[in-house]
Amino acid sequence: xxxxxxxxxxxxxxxxxxxxxxxxxxxxxxxxxxxxxxxxxxxxxxxxxxxxxxxxxxxxxxxxxxxxxxxxxxxxxxxxxxxxxxxxxxxxxxxxxxxxxxxxxxxxxxxxxxxxxxxxxxxxxxxxxxxxxxxxxxxxxxxxxxxxxxxxxxxxxxxxxxxxxxxxxxxxxxxxxxxxxxxxxxxxxxxxxxxxxxxxxxxxxxxxxxxxxxxxxxxxxxxxxxxxxxxxxxxxxxxxxxxxxxxxxxxxxxxxxxxxxxxxxxxxxxxxxxxxxxxxxxxxxxxxxxxxxxxxxxxxxxxxxxxxxxxxxxxxxxxxxxxxxxxxxxxxxxxxxxxxxxxxxxx
Amino acid sequence: xxxxxxxxxxxxxxxxxxxxxxxxxxxxxxxxxxxxxxxxxxxxxxxxxxxxxxxxxxxxxxxxxxxxxxxxxxxxxxxxxxxxxxxxxxxxxxxxxxxxxxxxxxxxxxxxxxxxxxxxxxxxxxxxxxxxxxxxxxxxxxxxxxxxxxxxxxxxxxxxxxxxxxxxxx
Numbered sequence: 001x002x003x004x005x006x007x008x009x010x011x012x013x014x015x016x017x018x019x020x021x022x023x024x025x026x027x028x029x030x031x032x033x034x035x036x037x038x039x040x041x042x043x044x045x046x047x048x049x050x051x052x053x054x055x056x057x058x059x060x061x062x063x064x065x066x067x068x069x070x071x072x073x074x075x076x077x078x079x080x081x082x083x084x085x086x087x088x089x090x091x092x093x094x095x096x097x098x099x100x101x102x103x104x105x106x107x108x109x110x111x112x113x114x115x116x117x118x119x120x121x122x123x124x125x126x127x128x129x130x131x132x133x134x135x136x137x138x139x140x141x142x143x144x145x146x147x148x149x150x151x152x153x154x155x156x157x158x159x160x161x162x163x164x165x166x167x168x169x170x171x172x173x174x175x176x177x178x179x180x181x182x183x184x185x186x187x188x189x190x191x192x193x194x195x196x197x198x199x200x201x202x203x204x205x206x207x208x209x210x211x212x213x214x215x216x217x218x219x220x221x222x223x224x225x226x227x228x229x230x231x232x233x234x235x236x237x238x239x240x241x242x243x244x245x246x247x248x249x250x251x252x253x254x255x256x257x258x259x260x261x262x263x264x265x266x267x268x269x270x271x272x273x274x275x276x277x278x279x280x281x282x283x284x285x286x287x288x289x290x291x292x293x294x295x296x297x298x299x300x301x302x303x304x305x306x307x308x309x310x311x312x313x314x315x316x317x318x319x320x321x322x323x324x325x326x327x328x329x330x331x332x333x334x335x336x337x338x339x340x341x342x343x344x345x346x347x
Numbered sequence: 348x349x350x351x352x353x354x355x356x357x358x359x360x361x362x363x364x365x366x367x368x369x370x371x372x373x374x375x376x377x378x379x380x381x382x383x384x385x386x387x388x389x390x391x392x393x394x395x396x397x398x399x400x401x402x403x404x405x406x407x408x409x410x411x412x413x414x415x416x417x418x419x420x421x422x423x424x425x426x427x428x429x430x431x432x433x434x435x436x437x438x439x440x441x442x443x444x445x446x447x448x449x450x451x452x453x454x455x456x457x458x459x460x461x462x463x464x465x466x467x468x469x470x471x472x473x474x475x476x477x478x479x480x481x482x483x484x485x486x487x488x489x490x491x492x493x494x495x496x497x498x499x500x501x502x503x504x505x506x507x508x509x510x511x512x513x514x515x516x517x
Contacts, residue, residue: 047445159409166413167412223388228490231481235481338414339417
């Protein structure tokens with residue numbers, strides 16, 4: 001039998017993503033974003049995101065099929081994000097996927113968004129080795145996953161206990177008076193600053209933390225440290241050295257993420273690291289990961305940025321892996337789960 | 348005029364904040380609304396983690412800023428925890444705009460950064476304000492450490508005569 005053709009639908013936040021994947025080959029990835037509409041309201045409103053997904057769904061599916069030059073009838077399976085994410089948007093995607101599954105008489109796979117962020121790299125850099133580590137970092141997630149088989153054996157080694165890495169960037173951006181989202185602005189400022197100017201804390205890295213939180217992250221205390229450092233300068237009427245604050249803060253985040261991840265690779269005998277999720281666009285993280293992986297003899301795989309942000313290809317990639325592994329499809333009455341745990345690759 | 352009672356006390360550290368949240372959870376029931384106010388790093392998520400532990404709900408209670416709202420279903424009998432972060436919401440006239448699958452009547456709802464936004468959602472509510480130490484800290488110290496000054500404003504009939512837990516000392 002030829003490789004399965006899977007249609008993937010992603011609607012966990014504000015991107016409507018639809019992609020077609022055959023085996024590990026991406027045929028086309030179509031994305032529509034409602035970010036512009038949210039910008040008019042100064043923030044994301046879930047109800048607006050839901051409505052935007054509803055309006056974009058059919059045109060985005062049509063566009064993906066046309067660009068991939070496949071007929072809907074050729075699709076072997078439909079994969080969709082079942083969680084985690086925003087409840088309303090997830091429901092729109094799941095409803096579309098279920099309707100397609102019923103209409104086509106083809107199996108449905110409700111999959112985990114976070115694991116999809118790792119799976120998408122198979123479309124870019126080929127099949128994973130027997131054992132790989134995946135660091136998934138975004139505005140909503142910071143998780144370290146041991147991947148023995150992307151379809152059937154993914155173990156969550158650790159996650160953030162409070163703020164996600166990208167979220168800490170956005171919050172620090174806000175306290176520095178940068179426009180939303182603050183992440184890219186801090187990245188830009190940090191490139192011209194001194195990362196050693198201010199020694200911000202590295203949470204959960206002390207020997208006493210290793211028993212319980214060796215692979216967990218915490219960025220809330222770092223965010224508080226930056227807030228208090230800035231407050232003290234403002235109270236004293238001093239100017240805030242934005243470049244140095246940004247560089248020192250970004251260095252602290254990249255340091256903790258890479259140090260814990262490389263240690264996990266070494267302790268689990270893993271020589272391949274996959275980094276995914278929107279925050280992997282961060283240049284301080286990319287630079288430090290490249291440097292430390294090279295030192296440790298670890299192969300670093302980071303997909304291009306458009307596959308790190310939310311997209312349909314990541315969901316189709318994971319769906320394809322599930323089909324190839326002969327995993328039983330999801331039932332048509334699966335619920336969406338805004339806090340879907342990483343113990344579930346699919347539901 | 349709505350009855351209100353204001354209580355103030357100190358919580359010495361993050362563990363005490365969490366423990367007070369767990370104790371408070373013992374009083375919370377389906378339909379209750381708690382509005383949390385405080386600067387970045389004041390301890391709003393830490394307090395919610397304690398409440399989540401007390402309610403015995405599923406999942407790691409983390410900051411919901413990115414997803415706006417997270418529903419933690421109950422592990423046993425009891426209400427779900429709906430954890431909302433209004434930080435990025437411009438307005439919240441109607442909780443329906445959050446598009447949640449759970450009704451507030453069946454859940455305990457905690458809203459961070461909700462001051463001035465969500466008071467219209469319920470006549471009865473707890474408004475908890477947390478204040479952390481301000482300004483610089485010693486490089487060797489934990490910036491998250493330090494006493495939190497807490498002010499609880501209990502609004503409405505629901506909370507009339509209800510004795511709030513005292514902070515655990517020691």
